[in-house]
Amino acid sequence: MKILISNDDGYQAPGIVALHDALQSLEGVEVEVVAPEHNNSAKSNALTLHSPLYVHKAHNGFRYVNGTPADCVHIALTGLLGYRPDLVVSGINNGANMGDDTIYSGTVGAAMEGYLFGIPAIAFSQVDKGWGEIEAAAAKAREMVALMRSQNLVGESPWLLNVNIPNMPLSALRPIKLCRLGRRHAAERVIVQESPRGEAMYWIGGAGAAKDDAEGTDFHATAQGHVSITPLKVDLTDHDNLGYWAQTASQLVAGASAAAGG
Numbered sequence: 001m002k003i004l005i006s007n008d009d010g011y012q013a014p015g016i017v018a019l020h021d022a023l024q025s026l027e028g029v030e031v032e033v034v035a036p037e038h039n040n041s042a043k044s045n046a047l048t049l050h051s052p053l054y055v056h057k058a059h060n061g062f063r064y065v066n067g068t069p070a071d072c073v074h075i076a077l078t079g080l081l082g083y084r085p086d087l088v089v090s091g092i093n094n095g096a097n098m099g100d101d102t103i104y105s106g107t108v109g110a111a112m113e114g115y116l117f118g119i120p121a122i123a124f125s126q127v128d129k130g131w132g133e134i135e136a137a138a139a140k141a142r143e144m145v146a147l148m149r150s151q152n153l154v155g156e157s158p159w160l161l162n163v164n165i166p167n168m169p170l171s172a173l174r175p176i177k178l179c180r181l182g183r184r185h186a187a188e189r190v191i192v193q194e195s196p197r198g199e200a201m202y203w204i205g206g207a208g209a210a211k212d213d214a215e216g217t218d219f220h221a222t223a224q225g226h227v228s229i230t231p232l233k234v235d236l237t238d239h240d241n242l243g244y245w246a247q248t249a250s251q252l253v254a255g256a257s258a259a260a261g262g
Contacts, residue, residue, distance in 0.1 A: 001026075001028060001029050001030070001086045001087065001149060001154060001155075002029075002030045002031075002032070002083065002084075002085040002086050002087075003023055003029060003030070003031045003032070003085055003086065003087045003088075003089055003145075004032055004033075004034065004073065004076055004077075004081065004085040004087070004088045004089070004114065005019060005020055005023065005031060005032070005033045005034075005035070005088075005089050005090070006033070006034055006035045006036075006069055006072045006073050006076075006088070006089075006090050006110040007019075007035050007036070007069065007090055007091055007092075007093065007106075007107060007110065008036065008039070008040045008041050008042075008043060008068075008069040008090075008093065008105070008106025008107045008109070008110060009039055009040075009041065009093060009094050010035065010036050010037065010038050010039050010040070010064075011033065011035035011036065011037065011058060011062045011063075011064040012058075013039075013094065014094075014131045014134050015091055015092035015093060015094055015126070015131065015134060015137075016033065016035055016062075016091070016092070017060075018092060018134045018135055018137070018138035019089065019091055019092050019124065019138050019141055020033055020062070021138065022138035022139060022141060022142040023089065023141070023142055023145060025142065026142060026145065026146055026149075032063075032076075032081065032085075033061070033062040033063060034055075034062075034063045034064075034065065034072045034073070034075075034076040034080065034081075035062060035063075035064055035065070035069075035072055036064065036065060036066075036067060036068065036069055036071075036072055036106075037056075037064045037065060037066050037067075038066075040067075040068050040069055040106045041105075041106055042104045042105070042106060043068040043069060043070070043106040043109060044070075044103065044104050044105065044106060044108075044109045045070045045109040045112060045113065046068045046070060046071075046109070047068065047070050047071055047074060048067045048068060048071050053065055053066060053067045053071055053075060054066050055075070055080060063080070068106065068109070069090065069106040069107065069109050069110035069113075070106075070109045070110060070112075070113045072110065073088060073090075073110050073113035073114050073117075074113055077113075077114070077117050077119070084119070085114075085119060086119070086120070086154050086155050087114075087119065087120050087121070087122070087145070087154050088110070088111055088113070088114025088115070088119050088120070088121040088122075089111070089121070089122050089124065089141070089145070090107045090108070090110040090111040090114075090121070090122070090123045090124065091107050091122075091123055091124030091125055091141070092124045092125065092126055092134065092137050092138060092141065092165070093105070093107040093123070093124065093125035093126065094126065094129050094130070094131060095125065095126065095127075095128065095129040096125055096126070096127045096128070096164050096222070097123060097125040097162060097164065098125075098127075098162075098164055098181065098182060098217075098218040098219055098222070098228070099181050099182040099183050099184050099210065099217070099218065099219060100181075100183060100184045100207075101184070101207065102162055102181060102232065105123070105125075107123045107124075107125055108123045108162060108232070110123070111123040111160060111161075111162075112160060112232070112234065115158050115159070115160040115234070116234065118158045119158055120148075120153070120154055120155070120158050120159050120160075121158070121159075121160050121161070122141075122144070122145070122160075122161045122162075122163060123160075123161070123162050123163065124137070124141050124163050124165065125162075125163070125164050125165070126164075126165055126166075126167050127164055127165065127166045127167055127222045128166075128167045130167075132167040133167045133168055133169060133170075136165075136168065136169050136170040136173065137165040137167070139170050140165050140170065140173060140227060141163070141165070144163070144176070159231060160231065160232045160233070160234075161229055161230070161231055161232070162181075162218075162229070162230045162231075162232050163227065163228065163229050163230075164218055164222050164227070164228045165222075165227050166222050166225055166226075166227070168225060172225065173225065173226075173227055174224065174225040174226040174227070175226060175227070176226065176227045176228075176229050177221040177226040177227070177228055177229070178229055178230070178231075179216060179217055179218040179220075179221045179228045179229065179230050180216055180217055180218070180230065181217065181218060181230055182210055182213050182214075182217035182218055182219040182220070183210075184207055184209065184210060187204070187205050187206065187207055188205035188206045188207075189205050190202050190203065190204060190205050191203040191204075191205055218230055
């Protein structure tokens with residue numbers, strides 16, 4: 001089995017090193033890393049279209065790119081590797097990617113790029129920042145990948161999973177729990193500072209606190225010590241309200257026709 005690893009914290013981050021070492025220890029597995037040169041948190045699915053991308057190889061064999069997480073996976077799958085991996089794994093991220101975070105997450109964005117190419121993909125994150133118990137998180141990721149391979153889930157139809165692992169010793173982690181995404185309150189206020197030249201500088205404020213952390217959400221599961229796993233999809237269509245918008249669209253067309261005739 002061939003696995004492509006990427007992340008959004010950069011190729012030197014402790015999370016990607018631990019993930020690589022853990023997955024490489026699986027029997028019959030070949031692992032390759034193509035990751036951003038620098039931290040690219042919150043880059044989501046962004047691709048670099050108006051400047052060239054360069055690939056370099058680090059002393060440990062990791063390849064790094066002066067681009068986004070999605071760039072790394074995209075160029076890996078469209079020519080850099082020269083083969084099609086069986087699984088794309090992103091992480092382990094320095095901090096949670098739960099609820100609304102998944103929209104912005106470069107970790108999820110890298111995994112999603114693999115999914116868009118028809119390859120099963122997993123995004124792994126630790127709940128708290130700081131890399132505490134990173135080896136335990138890597139061991140849990142290894143365990144999950146091994147189980148999925150043994151159950152023939154890798155190499156079949158593509159799927160996209162978002163996994164969050166509490167910063168706890170491996171023996172203390174509670175079983176995997178299937179969850180839906182929770183929701184956050186609106187982000188905190190923007191931070192305004194004055195630059196040395198007297199210009200206003202704006203820094204994006206912190207993420208909002210959990211708004212929907214009820215039982216069944218990723219927020220609730222990880223707070224109880226469980227490893228949360230959430231299947232994701234790319235289709236953003238509001239299927240529940242297609243009927244409503246069909247009526248509204250008809251009214252808009254009728255109004256536009258009347259205006260043109262008038």
